[in-house]
Amino acid sequence: MELLKAVEERRSIRRFRPDPVEEEKLTTVLEAARRAPSWKNGQCWRFIVVQSEEGRRALAQCLPLTNPGRKALVQAPVNVVLCADPAASEEWEGRAYYLVDAAIAMEHLVLAAAALGLGTCWIGMMYEEEIRRALAIPPAIRVVALTPLGYPAENPRPRPRKGLDEIVFRERWEGL
Numbered sequence: 454m455e456l457l458k459a460v461e462e463r464r465s466i467r468r469f470r471p472d473p474v475e476e477e478k479l480t481t482v483l484e485a486a487r488r489a490p491s492w493k494n495g496q497c498w499r500f501i502v503v504q505s506e507e508g509r510r511a512l513a514q515c516l517p518l519t520n521p522g523r524k525a526l527v528q529a530p531v532n533v534v535l536c537a538d539p540a541a542s543e544e545w546e547g548r549a550y551y552l553v554d555a556a557i558a559m560e561h562l563v564l565a566a567a568a569l570g571l572g573t574c575w576i577g578m579m580y581e582e583e584i585r586r587a588l589a590i591p592p593a594i595r596v597v598a599l600t601p602l603g604y605p606a607e608n609p610r611p612r613p614r615k616g617l618d619e620i621v622f623r624e625r626w627e628g629l
């Protein structure tokens with residue numbers, strides 16, 4: 454699938470078919486993440502791939518009950534946990550770039566997945582300390598997000614987006 458088509462057709466998927474994700478496709482989406490740009494090429498991201506049902510159930514428990522992505526982690530045959538080592542990135546004027554680096558890598562993964570017909574859903578509302586405990590993640594490593602990965606069992610309508618006229622200024626900031 455063309456990149457722009459993947460960008461256009463990607464949706465957050467929260468219902469999945471049980472069909473397994475081919476190892477080759479899993480490698481392709483992780484490769485896409487690996488190729489992301491990062492602050493001084495620090496590549497601070499780390500990914501934990503969780504495929505066992507026990508592991509996926511444990512991850513789902515680390516989300517608030519109100520998180521609509523909770524069930525998706527159990528339904529999807531693969532969960533990917535995005536971690537980052539802040540020491541491998543830098544802060545500049547108070548901005549911690551590990552979050553930016555990791556987010557770019559994750560979005561590469563998400564778009565590659567869409568191009569392969571796989572569904573994902575960014576999940577940020579989680580209890581980090583619980584995930585750290587469940588997956589034996591060292592204290593210095595941050596958990597940035599996670600996503601279920603698998604074949605979609607739904608085809609959600611596009612969520613609304615602001616128009617370009619609301620978000621793009623020309624030459625200088627304009628009052629809204």
Ligand SMILES: Cc1cc2nc3c(=O)[nH]c(=O)nc-3n(C[C@H](O)[C@H](O)[C@H](O)COP(=O)(O)O)c2cc1C
Pocket residue numbers: 463464465466520521522523574575576577578579611612
């Ligand atoms: C940083 C980030 C965190 C998110 N966290 C969650 C989450 O915890 N649970 C969830 O169900 N969706 C989560 N989402 C998905 C958004 O709700 C979704 O992207 C948004 O509603 C737009 O819908 P779309 O992705 O289908 O275009 C998150 C998205 C982003 C970018």
